[in-house]
Amino acid sequence: MTKTLFNGDYSSLNLFASNGATPTGGTSLDARYITALYGDYLGRAPSSDDINFWEARLAAGYPRGSISAGFVGSDEYRLDRIDAAYQSILGRAPDPRGRVNWLNTMRAGVITTDDIETSLYASQEYFLQHGSTAARQHGSTNTGFVASLYPTLLGRQCGASDYSFWSQLAAQNGRDWVIACFWDSTETITERVNAMYKVYLGRSLDPSDLQTWVNLALQIGDSGLRAGITGSDEYFNRAQTR
Structure with a gap:
């Protein structure tokens, strides 16, 4: 089966959610998608206000790729990633000032959320x-x-x-x-994309798609890949049964 892969252009994804469609006696399709994003990115359940906020955006026609990019670029997710990177790479928690400095560097666009890892490896x-x-x-x-x-x-x-x-x-x-x-080597990009696939899509990367993902990673970085995968139809559909 041919799969349409994210090419870094959110407007071309044409991934609009259900605009509030609700199965009989169930939660809206959008709410299930939003709940999956909160679990995967922030490790928690959304509040009713969170659901309402993001559902309103989806209903207004925002593509799902832009919604998932909002999670990747959120302060809460960035701080979680900073904390996790310090623990896994340096074996300690970040000092409070350093934590804030990294967050401000991400906000300013100097590095992406995923760049924290390469920065610490080179430290x-x-x-x-x-x-x-x-x-x-x-x-x-x-x-x-x-x-x-x-x-x-x-x-x-x-x-x-x-x-x-x-x-x-x-x-x-x-x-x-x-x-x-x-x-940026094919070997490490493959490891990272496979890890994303397993977390977000519950499966391994199709080897036939490997070169496409390697090229995308070099063009838009890991943060762009995360947003693309979690804005896809496959991720949205999987969220309905999680």
């Missing part, structure tokens, strides 16, 4: 934690830093020649450059 704190620890095995902090990225971002180990290769590039071009290369 001096991550380098000192993981580079120096792994260096006991691999001989230098740059090599140790690179060695920590393979299992973390790719889920696998690599050979000494690869560690040496990336270590030299880290010394020449900086850690931000190395993180960008890892993050």
Whole structure:
């Protein structure tokens, strides 16, 4: 079956919700969709005011892609992602000032919600934690830093020649450059898109669609992909039975 994939242009999605249509004796289709968004993005149920607010937008003709983009760009979701990134990457909670600074940086459009992870991987704190620890095995902090990225971002180990290769590039071009290369590789994009598919659509990515998603990730980033997937017909339809 041919699937229409999100191309980054919300206006072309033509994904308008049901404008309040309600099955007999049930919750409106839009309300179920909104409830799914709250659960997936914010980890909580919406209030009746939340439902009414978003239903009004859908009824006014806002495409679902713009609704899901509102969740991706919300302060609540951004703060959740900042907290989760600090815990998973640095092993600690963010300090209050740093938390606010990251949120303001996202609000200003300097980074997207999903960019918090690459920023922390490239940080001096991550380098000192993981580079120096792994260096006991691999001989230098740059090599140790690179060695920590393979299992973390790719889920696998690599050979000494690869560690040496990336270590030299880290010394020449900086850690931000190395993180960008890892993050934008087909291998890591595939891992991230598959994770999104499993969370949002309850299935794995179709291999035939892989190159399309890789290209989209490079064009619009992970935040755009999230908004596109959770604004799709497939996500909307799945929300009706969750």
